[in-house]
Amino acid sequence: MNSLSRLWRGELALGQAFWNWAVFGGLAVNLTTSGLFLVLMMNGHPVAAFIAGYGPSIPYNIVATVGVWRAAGHHRGDPRQADLARAVTIAGMAVLTLT
Secondary structure, eight states: OHHHHHHHHTOSOHHIIIIIIIIIIHHHHHHHHHHHHHHHHHTTOHHHHHHHHHTTHHHHHHHHHHHHHHHHHHOOSOHHHHHHHHHHHHHHHHHHHHO
């Protein structure tokens, strides 16, 4: 939980927030919840499918996006990297959330 709190506050390095939480974590969470969604829908459980499919992924995507945004604000390197990380995270999380 400490890492999640640090992510939320933007205390992680930009690379760690972006790659570990937004990219790899985002893919893992969203692929898993999408799989659950499909299995439950195919078995005739649409309400459970929406809860399992969107319940964990939307909060995760929000936390990861906020964490990357805040980490980018603390980034001491090239400001273009921070801007790119913000843009890619927002676009990627929007795609993962809406699909």
